[in-house]
Amino acid sequence: MNYSQLVSSTCTLLCLNSCCSVILAQQPYIKKAATLCDSRDNSTSVLGYTCNGISQSCRAYLTFRAQPQFDSVPTIAKLLAVDPSQLSELNSVAQNATFDTDQMVLVPVTCSCSGQYYQANTSYAIQHDDTYFFIANNTFQGLSTCQALQAQNRNPARNLYSGMRITVPLRCACPTKNQNDDGVKYLLSYLVTSGQFVSLISNKFGVNTGNTLRANGLSEQDDTIYPFTTLLVPLQDPPSSSQVVGSTPPPSPPSYRTPPSVPPPSGGSNKTWVYAVVGVLGSLIIASVFGTIIFCMFFRKRKQKAEPASSSHNFESVQKPLNKKEDEESQDFWDSISSIAQSLKVYTFEELKAATEDFSPACLIKGSVYRGSINGDFAAIKKMNGDVTKEIKLLNKINHFNLIRLSGVSFNEGDWYLVYEYATNGPLSDWFHKIDKKFLSWNQRVQIASDIATGLNYLHRYTSPPHVHKDLNSNNVLLDGDFRAKIANFGLARSTDEQEGQFALTRHIVGTKGYMAPEYLENGLITPKLDVYAFGILMLEILTGKEVALLYEGVNTELSEMLIPVLHEENGKENLRNLMDSSLQGNYPSNLALLVVKLIDHCLKKEPSHRPSMDNILQSL
Incomplete structure (x- = not known):
């Protein structure tokens, strides 16, 4: 073979190689x-x-x-x-x-x-x-x-x-x-x-x-x-069901066996076999030469860039980028969402930035909560840090009209972003505690109280296991466009089982001042009656239109003291008028209002066993 034939053959081989590379x-x-x-x-x-x-x-x-x-x-x-x-x-x-x-x-x-x-x-x-x-x-x-x-x-x-x-x-x-x-x-x-x-x-x-x-x-x-x-x-x-059912076998060490060579077809001549081997080796040599040249050309450029180190553990190569914190946060995110992403939407951070105009102050609702627009619908997007997986898992498995709905999550640079349904009329506290107080009618107030009781009853009786909210207050009750109440903020919620007599005890007393029951403050006892006490305080707020701090003014020991003039004196209805929110201006049925005061009194009993259950409260309302 002369030089021109060699060049021609080489070019043909290279052409064939390039055409086959895709295949x-x-x-x-x-x-x-x-x-x-x-x-x-x-x-x-x-x-x-x-x-x-x-x-x-x-x-x-x-x-x-x-x-x-x-x-x-x-x-x-x-x-x-x-x-x-x-x-x-x-x-x-x-x-x-x-x-x-x-x-x-x-x-x-x-x-x-x-x-x-x-x-x-x-x-x-x-x-x-x-x-x-x-x-x-x-x-x-x-x-x-x-x-x-x-x-x-x-x-x-x-x-x-x-x-x-x-x-x-x-x-x-x-x-x-x-x-x-x-x-x-x-x-x-x-x-x-x-x-x-x-x-x-x-x-x-x-x-x-x-x-x-x-x-x-x-x-x-x-x-x-x-x-x-x-x-x-x-x-x-084809795969079989036996390969995917049952326990997974432990990983074996890496094994790179060379695929068995294909034997020559029977009846083929030795000469043909030799030609085939020479042809294959020639192609491999040419491909190797060109591959080496290309590799050397690019290697110098790649060598200038910082390459992440990698270590092998149990044959699972784990990349270690230069920014170790970023890698750990990303892995924590994947680990956290793996168990919840089957039923919750996982938003990208870019989607949430777009929804909130890059978290503009104009979209800020309160604290770290932003109003966002996702697919034309408003959503409340709350930025949080720390371990929020317990709250996410609880909200992921509950489904009730009077409990705020978690629709999705996101994670970025160590912070969680929880996407909730949007409550148009904001927290209940906004309707009582502002200087320019907004007005709620008697019927609206009773409906709100009934909604809260319904949500708590679901939490106490129909979640498995039962849960205690632990932080019920007027800031954690949201009102939608129809003034229907939705309980929010489950960060302190704890599981307990009253039917089995299994009550939780804690030395870490957390909650909102004025709403915490005496047995919790004194002994750290957590039962559903903890929420009943807080519900009584909240009902008193709804009735009087006063925030907790004002309610406690002039009270020596227990808040139920302020109910005594209404419940145990002859001029109870006159005292009721003084107790009620002045914005109602007498536009309420006094007999029913007296029944509500009695219900509040029962909720505020010092002994937990003397308080009604949320189921009984709901029936009364």
Whole structure:
């Protein structure tokens, strides 16, 4: 072979190599790109897995974790647009079977190229307050991304409305030529949860960890994976229900076995075999030379940038960026939301900044609470720091009209942001304690008291376990546009079980001065009767229109002293007139007002057992 022939052959080989590089390439892991809805980073698979396989369409598999709304074969099949009979057969269950909450379900899909990305399509009807981020990471658990949803539907996030139906591209892929040559016939899109790592997931399906790393463009030095993302697992056989049911096997040490070489076909001549080997080696040598040159050219540039260190523990590579605090906060965020994000919306900080005009003072309601506009609806956004997970978990599992609704959360630079429903008329205290007092009618006041009693009764009797609010006061009662009351601020709430006689004791006395019951102040005893006492104080505020500090003026020991002239003297109705809020100007039924005073008196009894239950109070009101 002369020089020109060599050059020509080399160019042909390089051309073939460049043409095949797309087919041989693996899929880049998504990393944290799923949380950045405005990002269009092509270095990850945020918009979907590239259509680089040997087939335009193939059988693929997904995992999905059963949740209350989608926990049966029919509901999961409908959500993901798959054949219920195939779903039941793959999971070895009946076609009407129900799965346990968080049980992993295998889902068979037909994965096809749509433009430059693989996907399996389903559709979804927008619910109230849905966002692309919530749909992708909550409803579909990470099987899609907010970026892919926006690209697929070309509809701005602000234009989503209830009932609108959108297309949801599910993340799937078909094997590349390299994978096919190694015996890989299927790719499984596995939903990662907190605390998992590549070797554990690989072992679950009997797959070599190195093959899984390569399928996702990862390496032993860079194998960090995150919750609410998909990890491609290359399979030689379809997955089975036995691989996802039961305990997870412990991770094994890394094992990078060299794939077995393919024996020469029988009947082939030695000469043909030698030519094949020489051709392959020649291609490898040329590719290596050019690869080395390219690597050296870029290595010098990359070396100038500060690289994060990494350490390996139990074969889980953990990146350690230069900003350690930022990394720890980010990881704490993922760990915290992993258990709640299935039913709460997780907003990006950028979304909340947009909702509050970058937390403008003009949007400040009080303290650290801002009014925001999300999808055209007002919301109250409260900035908090410290551990707020207990409050989030409690609000996440309660659902009552008279308890403020938590609709979503966010986390940024060590601070939590809790997104609540917006109460148009603000805290109850604003209607009593201002110089220019606002006016509430008698009927409104009784309705507000009844609403508060209803919310507390639900908290005491119908949450599991029962809870005590511990900080009921007029600042923590909010009024909506119809002046219906909603109890807020559950930061001090504690669980207790009166039926079992299990009462909590504490030495850490916290609460609002004037509302705390004597047994709590003296002995730290926490029971539902603690809220009953505070409710009595609050009722007295509603009746008199005076804040707590003014109520205690002229009282020697117990606040119930001021009720004595009304309840135990002949001119009780005249004294009642002096007790009542002057803004009512006699516009109240005196007989019913006297009954309310008696109810307050019972709530303020020093002995907790002498106070009525919230259920009895509610019946009285």
